[in-house]
Amino acid sequence: MATRANAGYGWDSFDSESYFQHYYGEPHVDDEVVVGLASRAIARAQPFGRDLETVDIGTGPNLFPLLCALPRARRLTAWEFSSSNVAWLEGELAARSLRPQWAHFWNVVERSYPPGSRLASDPLAVLRERAEIRQGSVFDLPEATWDLATMFFCAESITGDDREFERACTRFVRCVKPGGSLVGAFLVGSSDYEVAGRPFPILDVSPDRIREVLEPMVRDLEMETIGLVDREIRSGYSGMLFASAVRREAAA
Numbered sequence: 455m456a457t458r459a460n461a462g463y464g465w466d467s468f469d470s471e472s473y474f475q476h477y478y479g480e481p482h483v484d485d486e487v488v489v490g491l492a493s494r495a496i497a498r499a500q501p502f503g504r505d506l507e508t509v510d511i512g513t514g515p516n517l518f519p520l521l522c523a524l525p526r527a528r529r530l531t532a533w534e535f536s537s538s539n540v541a542w543l544e545g546e547l548a549a550r551s552l553r554p555q556w557a558h559f560w561n562v563v564e565r566s567y568p569p570g571s572r573l574a575s576d577p578l579a580v581l582r583e584r585a586e587i588r589q590g591s592v593f594d595l596p597e598a599t600w601d602l603a604t605m606f607f608c609a610e611s612i613t614g615d616d617r618e619f620e621r622a623c624t625r626f627v628r629c630v631k632p633g634g635s636l637v638g639a640f641l642v643g644s645s646d647y648e649v650a651g652r653p654f655p656i657l658d659v660s661p662d663r664i665r666e667v668l669e670p671m672v673r674d675l676e677m678e679t680i681g682l683v684d685r686e687i688r689s690g691y692s693g694m695l696f697a698s699a700v701r702r703e704a705a706a
C-alpha cells in the first residue's frame with residue numbers, strides 16, 4: 455500500500471466535535487470568503503432555472519457546504535466516509551436550532567445569493583427535509599448522477615498519495631452529469647494535521663497541480679487562492695484554493 459494512503463487512517467475514530475471546535479469554533483475570514491465564492495458559483499450553476507440534485511463529498515463536521523447549496527437544491531446528499539462524522543451530521547441536523555457558527559455562515563450565504571433567490575427563513579428545517587446522509591467513499595461515487603457536486607477539503611485532505619488525490623478528483627468530476635457543475639475548495643501547500651491527537655494526512659498540492667488534474671475533464675475552470683501565507687494558521691493549514699467548473703460534455 456502506498457504511504458499515507460487513505461485506507462491507512464482511522465476515519466471511524468475521527469473526533470468530529472474536536473474538528474468542529476478547532477476549525478469552525480471561531481468562524482475564520484478565509485471560510486467566509488470561500489462560502490461567499492461557493493454561494494455565488496452555485497447561484498449561477500448550470501442547469502439554470504431549476505432546482506438541482508446536489509452532492510457534497512466528504513462533508514465531515516461541516517454544515518456550510520450544505521448551506522451554500524441549499525437555495526438551489528431539490529435534494530442534498532452528504533457523501534461521508536467516517537461513521538463518527540455521519541453520526542455527528544445526523545445529530546447536527548436533528549438539533550433544535552443552528553449553532554451560532556452555522557447561523558453566521560448562513561448569513562454569508564444569504565448576502566451572497568442574488569436578490570430574488572429562494573432563501574429559507576429556517577434553513578435547518580429545510581436542510582432536514584432535503585438532506586440525505588450517505589456513508590460512502592469518494593472512490594465509490596456513482597457516475598453521472600448529480601447536477602452539482604461540491605467538495606470542501608477532501609481530495610487532498612484524505613491522503614498523502616498523489617495518485618489517490620487524482621482518483622478522488624476524477625470521481626468528483628465524474629459523479630455529475632456531463633454539463634453538470636463542480637464547486638470545490640482545496641488546501642494548498644498544507645501539511646498533515648491532527649484531530650484530538652490522532653494524525654490525518656494532507657497531500658501538499660499546488661494550484662498548478664489542481665489545475666493539471668481538473669483541466670482535462672472540465673470547462674470554464676475558475677480558480678482563486680485565498681489567504682495563502684507561508685506559515686501554518688491552524689493545524690495543517692496555510693491557505694486554500696477555490697475552484698468552480700463545468701464537467702465537459704464529451705467523455706473525459
Ligand SMILES: C[S@@+](CC[C@H](N)C(=O)[O-])C[C@H]1O[C@@H](n2cnc3c(N)ncnc32)[C@H](O)[C@@H]1O
Pocket residue numbers: 460465468477511512513514515516533534535536539590591592593605606607608611612
Ligand atoms: C479535512 S476533512 C473535511 C471535512 C469538511 N468537508 C470540511 O470542509 O471541513 C476530510 C473529510 O473527508 C472524509 N473522508 C476520509 N476519507 C474519505 C473517503 N475515502 N471518501 C470520502 N470522504 C472521506 C473524512 O471523514 C472527513 O470528513
